[in-house]
Amino acid sequence: MSHTTKNKTRLLARVRRLKGQMEAIERSLENEAPCGEVLNLVASVRGAVNGLTVELIEDHIREHVSNPDSDDDADRAQGAAELIDVVRTYLK
Amino acid sequence: MSHTTKNKTRLLARVRRLKGQMEAIERSLENEAPCGEVLNLVASVRGAVNGLTVELIEDHIREHVSNPDSDDDADRAQGAAELIDVVRTYLK
Amino acid sequence: MSHTTKNKTRLLARVRRLKGQMEAIERSLENEAPCGEVLNLVASVRGAVNGLTVELIEDHIREHVSNPDSDDDADRAQGAAELIDVVRTYLK
Amino acid sequence: MSHTTKNKTRLLARVRRLKGQMEAIERSLENEAPCGEVLNLVASVRGAVNGLTVELIEDHIREHVSNPDSDDDADRAQGAAELIDVVRTYLK
Structure with a gap:
């Protein structure tokens, strides 16, 4: 079983939230929002992608290398x- | 007119491509793909978000501060x- | 006059502080400090280099492109x- | 023995090279070099700090968690x- 399964x-909730954030950027461009607003939305996506990355790497360490909570x-x-x-x- | 308009x-093409990449991550998680594969997809999204950020900032400079090609x-x-x-x- | 002059x-104080932080990393390696400690010192340097970068770019904008406090x-x-x-x- | 020892x-050679790069930035500021030049030097330091970080983390994994070349x-x-x-x- 992969760490992405457990x-x-x-993880899926995180990714779907990110997809929603991408759609908000799409709408802001379609509605010609001020660029400062678009850049703020993109900065949030950037943070969320980093958060997802950290969670995936941490899961990988715990499940495929060593889980600090259970390693003998x-x-x-x-x-x-x-x-x-x-x-x-x-x-981060 | 905002730099996001011109x-x-x-920009919309870039954002829609990014949404497609998010959907690929979603599918890879649903299909329990190996975590290395998921992480590679997330690394691509990270690069694409950086590319979008650079393009938005460059547009902002050209349209709201100074366009090096036309500033007197x-x-x-x-x-x-x-x-x-x-x-x-x-x-980058 | 360059933005680095004004x-x-x-800026020199920042750079000298950074040099001091590099020397602390050098000593930690010479003294065989635990790697967690070395990595914490390197994380501080990373933050300080980002801070220096932001200050240099901000100075560049103010002095060579547009100073928001004085641009007519x-x-x-x-x-x-x-x-x-x-x-x-x-x-950041 | 710490991973920083082995x-x-x-690692010390890398850190001393970085210190030399910090001194080049110091001189460029003292000599009032064009800011583009200073920013290029800082970008190199940024890359070198990232390289040092990757090497320290990789050493940590190999010596304190699992060495892919020798783990049974x-x-x-x-x-x-x-x-x-x-x-x-x-x-990177």
Whole structure:
């Protein structure tokens, strides 16, 4: 089972929200909204894509490399926990 | 007229392509694709969002601040041309 | 006069601080500090480099394109002010 | 032994090169170089900091979580190899 399966519902909700945000950008362009407004919508999408990326990478670490909450090897568990923190810091 | 109006067709095409890419991510999650595949799709979206951002900012500079191709003030035209290069370098 | 001249003192202080942060990373590696600690120092440098970039681009806009505080053309002044906001949002 | 120890020489060389790049920025500001030139130097530093980050994270994965070249658990080895690819893609 893929990491994308286990957290499928949550990830799908994120992606559908992102699709809704893309549609809001589409409408803002069709309605000739001020460009500052369009840029703000795009900045939100950018943040949401980063958030989705972090969640996918974190799931990948937990399910395919090491889950810090259940790995019997305490050193590896700690290394994985630190890694998840680093991914959150650098990709947000 | 807003900068989003003048280049409306081109920007709308970009946004609709991005919506299609979001739908591909949605399908990959529904079909439980391997996470590496999902992450590759998300990386493409990230690049496309950056490209859209650069285009919106460049349009904003040209239409609301200074268009290097038509500004009568040669110093400002050069400053604007350099600025557009910088935006492309830093946001790509 | 270049934009780097006018705000020279402030920019130099930023750059020297960054050099000090690089030296702290150098020492942490020499002293074999835990990698989490090294990565935190590098994350700070990353933030500081982004801050320096934003300041340089903002100075460039104000001195070579349009200064929103003194431009007689009100539309261009507003366009430049919005542009500075956008640069801050996207590069931070 | 920390991951920063094993690859200490290579990482230190990278950090010293970065310090040299910071000194070049310092000189360019002192000499009132054109701002385009300063911004190009800063863009190089930005790239070099990203490269250092990727190397530190990759070392961390190999030494504290799973080394794809030597992990006996083939699934985890593959998960770690994919993770290293993802880190390179997203942080470069």
